Amino acid sequence: MNIHEYQAKDLLRSFGVPVPPGVAVGSPAEAREAARQLDSGVVVVKAQIHAGGRGAGRYVGEPACGGVRLVKTPEDAQHAAFEMLDRVLVTKQTGPEGRLVRKLYIEAGSAIEHEYYLSILLDREARRIVIVASSEGGMSIEDVAAEKPESIHKSWIDPTIGLSDHQSRDLAVKLGFTGKQIAAFAAIVRSAYTAFTTLDASLLEVNPLALTKDGALVVLDAKMSFDENGLFRHANVRALRDPDEEDPREQEAARFGLSYVGLDGTIGCMVNGAGLAMATMDIINSEGESPANFLDVGGGASREKVAAAFRILLADPNVEGVLVNIFGGIMRCDIIAEAVVSASREVGLHVPLVVRLAGTNVEEGMALIENSGLDVTVASDLADAARKIVAAVRARRAA
Numbered sequence: 001m002n003i004h005e006y007q008a009k010d011l012l013r014s015f016g017v018p019v020p021p022g023v024a025v026g027s028p029a030e031a032r033e034a035a036r037q038l039d040s041g042v043v044v045v046k047a048q049i050h051a052g053g054r055g056a057g058r059y060v061g062e063p064a065c066g067g068v069r070l071v072k073t074p075e076d077a078q079h080a081a082f083e084m085l086d087r088v089l090v091t092k093q094t095g096p097e098g099r100l101v102r103k104l105y106i107e108a109g110s111a112i113e114h115e116y117y118l119s120i121l122l123d124r125e126a127r128r129i130v131i132v133a134s135s136e137g138g139m140s141i142e143d144v145a146a147e148k149p150e151s152i153h154k155s156w157i158d159p160t161i162g163l164s165d166h167q168s169r170d171l172a173v174k175l176g177f178t179g180k181q182i183a184a185f186a187a188i189v190r191s192a193y194t195a196f197t198t199l200d201a202s203l204l205e206v207n208p209l210a211l212t213k214d215g216a217l218v219v220l221d222a223k224m225s226f227d228e229n230g231l232f233r234h235a236n237v238r239a240l241r242d243p244d245e246e247d248p249r250e251q252e253a254a255r256f257g258l259s260y261v262g263l264d265g266t267i268g269c270m271v272n273g274a275g276l277a278m279a280t281m282d283i284i285n286s287e288g289e290s291p292a293n294f295l296d297v298g299g300g301a302s303r304e305k306v307a308a309a310f311r312i313l314l315a316d317p318n319v320e321g322v323l324v325n326i327f328g329g330i331m332r333c334d335i336i337a338e339a340v341v342s343a344s345r346e347v348g349l350h351v352p353l354v355v356r357l358a359g360t361n362v363e364e365g366m367a368l369i370e371n372s373g374l375d376v377t378v379a380s381d382l383a384d385a386a387r388k389i390v391a392a393v394r395a396r397r398a399a
């Protein structure tokens with residue numbers, strides 16, 4: 001789960017990380033009042049969407065207006081808010097369709113001397129938390145990696161020891177800090193790491209971490225993501241979920257307890273078992289098309305759950321074909337077949353459907369599908385199923 005910048009900053013502040021004062025607002029009048037109260041000379045007005053690159057982003061139809069604006073008076077903050085709220089901001093990370101901006105963050109401006117980069121994430125290969133830092137902040141870390149890879153430093157944390165002070169001080173030195181700034185940077189790393197582990201975060205990215213003209217280090221931008229499986233432990237983090245920013249397909253799937261991840265391909269997949277689901281996505285890719293989703297309907301899913309899953313696939317406007325791949329063990333093929341047939345009747349099957357069933361009650365399942373009168377292509381194995389759905393989708397496109 002992702003959260004907004006202002007929410008991440010509130011969390012970090014509560015862990016003692018230095019963050020400039022700021023207020024989240026939903027109207028131009030509130031923006032003006034917030035700027036007046038901050039009374040900071042320069043005020044930064046920042047669009048709150050779950051995507052980065054806002055500074056370089058552009059509002060649809062407003063080539064001069066980006067998602068991060070520096071203003072000097074409460075009136076200017078109000079005017080900027082008027083131009084930024086309830087409009088669509090396009091950034092490198094939003095895709096061309098952009099995101100509707102519903103909230104702004106009004107922050108006391110900082111005079112920047114230099115921008116650094118700091119992030120904490122899980123290195124799955126190393127099976128450790130890794131701290132990544134660079135003296136080249138402000139731009140995306142992918143760009144830094146391409147242009148100045150030598151400026152990126154990593155430090156892996158031994159889970160049996162935890163973060164040691166010498167690790168963060170060592171990073172500080174590698175970034176070029178001297179004197180008091182070494183301790184200041186180390187303290188930020190320590191507090192950020194405590195926030196990361198305490199809250200079961202999966203990513204914490206500060207870009208930029210700014211060195212100000214008066215020598216202070218402050219977090220100017222913060223992004224946090226959380227492990228869904230840890231959310232039950234953190235009511236305060238759960239409360240930060242913003243449904244407006246989430247994939248509606250994933251929200252619907254979550255209501256039914258389905259393991260569903262929305263993707264941007266065109267072939268909807270309904271599979272039992274995470275491994276088989278991954279293999280199915282791989283084979284679709286190797287046939288030259290891409291999956292619209294990951295979906296593992298699990299072992300003992302009810303008819304209702306399977307039908308809900310199938311409805312989500314059919315309702316997805318990007319889906320040009322559906323592949324059902326069930327290797328029935330615990331999951332009975334007749335239940336899958338019944339759910340597929342009833343959901344297809346309910347929603348209307350408007351795209352090609354290829355079904356591969358194997359395992360428990362496969363004959364009953366196949367009979368249900370064949371007698372349903374629906375236009376379904378039956379496949380014998382996974383490779384056959386992938387070839388058939390790709391061929392069907394392409395034929396439909398060409399038609």
Ligand code: GDP
Binds near residue numbers: 053055070115138221
């Ligand atoms: P992003 O573009 O979505 O990553 O948004 P950021 O919060 O990182 O802001 C983009 C850029 O705006 C930063 O890299 C800074 O250069 C600039 N910026 C943000 N806050 C301030 C500020 O308080 N003062 C100044 N001078 N620049 C700022």
Ligand code: MN
Binds near residue numbers: 052053138221
């Ligand atoms: Mn940023």
